[in-house]
Amino acid sequence: MAIRKQVWRIEAAQQGVRLDHFLAEALPKALAREITRSQVRRLIMAGAVSRNGRRERIASFTLGAGMRVEVLVDLTKLDSAGPSGMRRAVVKEFTWTPARILFEDEWLLVVDKPAGLPTQPTLDESRASVFTTLKEYLQQRDGGTPYLGLHHRLDRDTSGVLLFTKDQKANAGVSALFTGKTMRKTYQALAVAGAKGPATWEVENHLGVVGRVGKASKFGAVRSGGDLAQTSFRVLERGAGSLLVEARPHTGRTHQIRVHLAEGGHPIYGDAFYGGPVQLGPVRGLAMPVPRVLLHAAELRFPHPVTQAEVAIGSPLPADFEACLRQVRAMVG
DSSP: OOEEEEEEEOOGGGTTOBHHHHHHHHHHHHHTSOOOHHHHHHHHHTTOEEETTEEOOOTTOBOOTTOEEEEEEEHHHHSEEOGGGOEEOOOSOOOOOGGGEEEEOSSEEEEEEOTTOOSSOOSOTTSOOHHHHHHHHHHHHHOSOOOOEEOOOOOTTOEEEEEEESSGGGHHHHHHHHHTTOOEEEEEEEEEOOSOOOSEEEEEEEEEEEEEETTEEEEEEOSSSOEEEEEEEEEEEEETTEEEEEEEESSOOTTHHHHHHHHTTOOBTTOGGGTOOSEEEEETTEEEEOOSOOEEEEEEEEEOTTTOOEEEEEOOOOHHHHHHHHHHHHHHO
């Protein structure tokens, strides 16, 4: 069952807070996943929110102490669906905070990207992106017109470590890190266990477009015409029908980790595009919808392009990923 019921009693300290602002703060904690303000407003307008037993469709309604606020959340409808029913986290609005800045000096900026936010602007001008929102954040914080150089990308559903340059003088050095393979990237994924296999393995093949689903290109191993793709894998944890996997890509092909895992019999949870399940469970009779492709960019290690000092920058698993891990562990118990 994908419908979750959440109930709160408004305390004196919360009196005077707008309904949508309260839910934008409370819902992510209750559901252990990111919820955007636009999703909150959509729930309110759909009649999924009640106060004192009556539906409240005014997002700006001011809460009073002692009020009972109830929300019914259909997780299967909360997210947009992508090609072939693939679950996609979608962020329409985003504001950066200092806590998401993982590393910064005069040349580099490394951030903790949330799932659902595309790295660069899309054709949908109403949709936020890391690049545009980060430039706005820097402009408001520092003034002037900030420079921001984009050197690698993460898929929209992928969370974690993302690097930019703040000074054009660092561009050549950062580009050399990626082309010279001295940028060491580590990801974590929650994948299907498949057949019992080794604790470590490596995939090396050539990847190319093998089909399309709507406008989306589907990649796979090809015998000719593809690009060399190499990934090292290590099992971090085995669960009920699942693996928490560490992936270290040595090349940077589109969908590389997703394809290498799927074609090896270990599709990533939430990645229906490549055959991954979209729910976990059940635990005590309840299955848990997987909110998005469970792939996280956990760490970057590289010699600083200017100072040459060794830099290691990590990002912890986000709340939605951790919630899915807890479900897996509860299935074992």
